[in-house]
Amino acid sequence: xxxxxxxxxxxxxxxxxxxTRIAIVELLxxxxxxxxxxxxxxxDLEQANVSQHLAVLRxxxxxxxxxxxxxxxxxxxxxxxxxxxxxMRQYFQAHLSESLELLNDMKLDENPPK
Amino acid sequence: xxxxxxxxxxxxxxxxxxxTRIAIVELLxxxxxxxxxxxxxxxDLEQANVSQHLAVLRxxxxxxxxxxxxxxxxxxxxxxxxxxxxxMRQYFQAHLSESLELLNDMKLDENPPK
DNA sequence: TGACAACATTCGCAATTTCGCATATTAAAG
DNA sequence: CTTTAATATGCGAAATTGCGAATGTTGTCA
Numbered sequence: 001x002x003x004x005x006x007x008x009x010x011x012x013x014x015x016x017x018x019x020t021r022i023a024i025v026e027l028l029x030x031x032x033x034x035x036x037x038x039x040x041x042x043x044d045l046e047q048a049n050v051s052q053h054l055a056v057l058r059x060x061x062x063x064x065x066x067x068x069x070x071x072x073x074x075x076x077x078x079x080x081x082x083x084x085x086x087x088m089r090q091y092f093q094a095h096l097s098e099s100l101e102l103l104n105d106m107k108l109d110e111n112p113p114k
Numbered sequence: 115x116x117x118x119x120x121x122x123x124x125x126x127x128x129x130x131x132x133x134t135r136i137a138i139v140e141l142l143x144x145x146x147x148x149x150x151x152x153x154x155x156x157x158d159l160e161q162a163n164v165s166q167h168l169a170v171l172r173x174x175x176x177x178x179x180x181x182x183x184x185x186x187x188x189x190x191x192x193x194x195x196x197x198x199x200x201x202m203r204q205y206f207q208a209h210l211s212e213s214l215e216l217l218n219d220m221k222l223d224e225n226p227p228k
Numbered sequence: 229t230g231a232c233a234a235c236a237t238t239c240g241c242a243a244t245t246t247c248g249c250a251t252a253t254t255a256a257a258g
Numbered sequence: 259c260t261t262t263a264a265t266a267t268g269c270g271a272a273a274t275t276g277c278g279a280a281t282g283t284t285g286t287c288a
Contacts, residue, residue, distance in 0.1 A: 017128030
């Protein structure tokens with residue numbers, strides 16, 4: 001497998017490798033097509049921040065925006081990605097106990113020892 | 115869906131979001147259980163570099179190392195991840211033409227206009 | 229015990245990412 | 259044409275990541 005293809009794959013994974021972008025993709029998976037305003041209202045995020053994350057997802061062709069008058073409606077470009085996220089949930093559940101430990105560690109790291 | 119779960123998912127994706135780590139995971143998927151030396155020889159990488167990437171994959175519970183005498187044998191911790199990679203392969207094939215365009219763009223960006 | 233082999237970890241630095249804030253773009257309304 | 263709404267983009271600082279070089283650790287063998 002050529003390195004260029006691996007970098008492409010890695011790019012897609014990296015695009016999914018942020019909690020906010022996961023939230024956006026899951027929202028699009030569940031809601032279909034929504035305007036940007038719905039995204040930042042539902043997720044309680046700043047508009048500019050959501051736009052930046054959408055730019056990342058767009059650059060990797062994960063989502064598409066359809067302009068309609070004043071607003072832009074975003075949707076997932078492929079349902080397979082929704083399936084992938086569902087598999088990830090299975091994965092999470094299959095390793096529930098260890099996952100919880102991991103989450104614990106992550107939470108501990110949030111308050112770095114001063 | 116709680117934010118902690120999203121961060122967990124994002125963590126896994128982020129771990130997969132690097133060409134070298136993709137290569138490692140695919141190698142483990144295809145070969146089963148291999149010592150570290152096999153990994154850096156096959157992929158033509160520095161030993162320390164591979165160890166660092168393995169540390170990332172370990173921290174996200176994606177791989178496990180089994181110590182046997184002098185060496186450490188690594189393997190994928192869950193076949194679900196294999197499934198995820200397979201789904202992603204479907205995804206890449208479904209969007210092959212656009213993927214190639216993306217690759218082209220990426221290559222162009224390698225020589226940034228000075 | 230000493231020397232070597234297989235991995236892991238630490239350090240320093242450059243490159244990238246993320247966020248908030250400010251500003252730009254585009255389209256509809258008046 | 260001016261204003262306002264919806265979205266995008268540019269910028270600087272802080273945090274994170276990736277790499278090679280050096281150093282640690284652990285196990286084996288003599």
